[in-house]
Amino acid sequence: MTKLPSHLRKIGQVFVDESMTGTPIARRVRERLAEGGRADIPWTVIPPDQDRVVFDQGDTQAIYLKEYKGRFLRFCPGTRAYHCCGYRIIHIGENCPMACSYCILQAYFQDRVLKVWANQDDLFRELADGFGADRNTRYRVGTGEFTDSLALEHLTGYSRDLVHFLEDYDNVVLELKSKVVDLSWMDGTTRTDRVLPAWSLNAPFINEHEEFGVSTLTQRLEAARTCAEAGFKVCLHFDPIIRFDGWRDGYAEIIDRIFDYVKPEQIAYMSLGSFRCMPQLNPIIEDKFPETTYIYNEFVPGLDGKARLLRPLRVEQFRFMVDRLRAHGMEEQLYFCMESTEVWKEVFGYAPKDFGGLGKRLMGRGFGDIGILSKI
Template structure:
């Protein structure tokens, strides 16, 4: 992973453990302290310059997953540790919000711990599925921040919480901090090898991801896999067939906690951004409609064909009860899997049972 060309630090967190740790690891990188009221967005920097910003964050750290009432959501909670990603995936929704190469990391971790303690201590019987891979990749900056290890150490006092680390890169250093493997779910996005090679610049290969997943399984962890986004492109069947075959070569069904399936979907304004940033990407010219949530989605017959193909391939390999859809309707669930989230007692409850191996 490339190192940043410059580090900006809010004055309030310049002496924080996280800031001191990163400065020690990157002694040759210039550092600029931002005074209260200074805005990094006003600082001129080349658009291709990778910058690290250690920020005193004042917003909410624990958030609900940004789903919609129009489709079935998984009731996942986000631990918000930063924004933006050093990878360069052509389809990434973050492009619509972050038009720069500034990697933001929240350095006021004491405030994070306080908020998490208040949420998780309120009812020790309430189970939480949480993760850090929504506004950034969970592991892409871990070689600098060790944020995952810090979270794992903090969460040891909260057996009602399970942390998912979702990534497209390989960094297993966090494993050294784990005392209870059932409290951590290492997770990787998976895709057709064709899509990974063409559309996920800077990310690890599928083989590398699955090798890491197998290493986790051999160390007592269950892993999660996310087919998201599933992309429609010429010869997609052979690409996703290869992906499933590789999964079955590296992992046993009992190694897997759950597998999500999500078709490529995007806010309408993202199309132009992809066209400008990634002119080689042709999947954005597929047959799309506007969904109930306002997002652009592949036509349902095309989605269903892809979903059925991948789901049936996984089922033949013994992976079935772990499957779920990300942001799809009951109609899709019924057509592909033969049941709806309601039949499972609600998707959020179902995934908590898979996560904690419980009936709660």
């Protein structure tokens, strides 16, 4: 019997919509919980007239296999005030079993129930209509916006199904963004050029004090190396970059370690994003993570309504990191998540030409058009 991965061991309840009980996802979750020694977990069937579940049992987590009635393919909720990367989201579920103090999902969703959209037939139908309508239109998509792409993969096999489905769509590149290591999706595709495995990184101090239940930085970097050696381009993200005592040493250390595992040419792109905080998030962090101190830094309200570190302080951190990354041979891979023209120019010396510029550049890098779009 194989034990469940550590980040799934708090799961103690499964809810399933009555209409979803016979789906492949429901069958798999049941089998894999049993294989992990958790056949004892109670399953509750939710009748069709009930749209949500209430679950509050302390540390215990619940999965809800749900029939999703909304749109699966969406635009990322960026804002026109900052340079947005033009990413599309494939919505596969909501919430995450891990716990990072800074996680924006805490403010997005009112509960912590791990929702999985089990009506994959509907999702694949919508994607086929969207991606198949014009094969000359390219899409850069990801699943890691409202959940971690791979957190529930061990139970659901969702990403493996998705990469397998997308084999037929040469015009789509899929980013799988995670803080855990699960590479079981890899044998679901022959298209190493159309899947971008991605891991978020942070300074070791932030990883140790603010990220709980996640894989270690070394495990993430080892996984990135495994994928790169298998022929995939990988993405690495520094978001949120946090200001804390010793941030220079911390970010220098993790930046230097990256290149013990992967080469710059194996990295499709790397985002840098300073910690941003919706007003609702602050009291949640204070309450759930009382040891956290970075929320008391000097913040100003941004044009997107989120608090962000004072610009000179952001620029100081960005410059430090970009200089260090450039010394390792990184240049075209780097971009900012949600920053203004002024900050781009101050740090990189250039800015996206217009609000479509960054999206085009990342589309090119995602599809491997290296060299064609050298400048934004």
